[in-house]
Amino acid sequence: MKPETSPQESAPPVRPAIVAVDLARRFGTLEAVRDVSMSVAQGEIFGLVGPDGAGKTTVMRMLAGVLRPDAGTIALEGIDVVGEPERAKAVLSYMPQRFGLYEDLTVDENIFFYGELFELPKAQFRERRTELLEAAGLAPFRRRLAGQLSGGMKQKLGLVCALIHTPRILLLDEPTTGVDPVSRRDFWAILYRLREQGVTIVMSTAYMDEAERCSRLALLHEGRVRCCDTPQRLKDIVRGSLLSVTGGDPRANAAALAEAPGVAGVLLMGDRVHVRVDDAARRKDELTARLDGQGLPHARVEPVEPGIEDVFVALVGAPA
Numbered sequence: 001m002k003p004e005t006s007p008q009e010s011a012p013p014v015r016p017a018i019v020a021v022d023l024a025r026r027f028g029t030l031e032a033v034r035d036v037s038m039s040v041a042q043g044e045i046f047g048l049v050g051p052d053g054a055g056k057t058t059v060m061r062m063l064a065g066v067l068r069p070d071a072g073t074i075a076l077e078g079i080d081v082v083g084e085p086e087r088a089k090a091v092l093s094y095m096p097q098r099f100g101l102y103e104d105l106t107v108d109e110n111i112f113f114y115g116e117l118f119e120l121p122k123a124q125f126r127e128r129r130t131e132l133l134e135a136a137g138l139a140p141f142r143r144r145l146a147g148q149l150s151g152g153m154k155q156k157l158g159l160v161c162a163l164i165h166t167p168r169i170l171l172l173d174e175p176t177t178g179v180d181p182v183s184r185r186d187f188w189a190i191l192y193r194l195r196e197q198g199v200t201i202v203m204s205t206a207y208m209d210e211a212e213r214c215s216r217l218a219l220l221h222e223g224r225v226r227c228c229d230t231p232q233r234l235k236d237i238v239r240g241s242l243l244s245v246t247g248g249d250p251r252a253n254a255a256a257l258a259e260a261p262g263v264a265g266v267l268l269m270g271d272r273v274h275v276r277v278d279d280a281a282r283r284k285d286e287l288t289a290r291l292d293g294q295g296l297p298h299a300r301v302e303p304v305e306p307g308i309e310d311v312f313v314a315l316v317g318a319p320a
């Protein structure tokens, strides 16, 4: 019989492009990051997910060699980032959360600036610029001042600048925050193409749908990695234990179910409520009856596929 794993899954692991071990960093008395370890294979799109202040930027800055860890080691393509940050800069590109564009320069001039920074040969620079501007949908705006671009366009220009020198490792800190869905699609098309070319990508994101597109995710909370796996396997943690309640007043529904037997937690998700229970199949009718009994007959209770947010809440609790 054929093995059930796909060829990709059964292939021997490739040498990790990024290996970080036991990273720690304090700011005064605040432990911003502790015991963070990660191993990222070449060609992965690895996601760092966590609430504000979880430590995403601090981890990114350490990986990029711009912030020295208090403890721990980082190897990028075998280069010791802590010991030799300058050497590491040749293989990586880092797009900070607030990327340094020159607002009073045009799109073209900004790209030229970053090309110069990396001393690219002219022909290679032009070819790369054309390709990236096309992919980002920025070709018609080459002469517009960066300061006059929309928020999403600025983010895309940041990515173009970060990619002008073809890095082996790309570190993106919340690159699509404030970017509209269409531009985010352009963004992801570029990331997928880079992955095919063997570029390793670490990105932090606040968007859960975006987290789902990553090959693996590290869920970061209060400076620690709480869980790290593929989105699919992370969702297995809560699969079969989730009910969605729709219809009626979501707040009233949530309040009516929070203390019900078998309920581990409720999470308001816009006009729905996700209810984490011990056994979804068993509790569905029970909770429907409870809502009915409390004068909330319009609510519908149905099993639902978990999202990454559900996993996060199950692991670390609901956001305050």
Ligand SMILES: Nc1ncnc2c1ncn2[C@@H]1O[C@H](COP(=O)(O)OP(=O)(O)OP(=O)(O)O)[C@@H](O)[C@H]1O
Binding pocket: 027, 030, 032, 050, 051, 052, 053, 054, 055, 056, 057, 058, 059, 097
């Ligand atoms: N330079 C600094 N000086 C003092 N404290 C800092 C500094 N940088 C970060 N911190 C603190 O370290 C913690 C982690 O911050 P970090 O910026 O890494 O979080 P984050 O996950 O990137 O958050 P966000 O989603 O808001 O960008 C926070 O409590 C933050 O206030």
Ligand SMILES: [Mg+2]
Binding pocket: 056, 057, 058, 097, 173
């Ligand atoms: Mg940040």
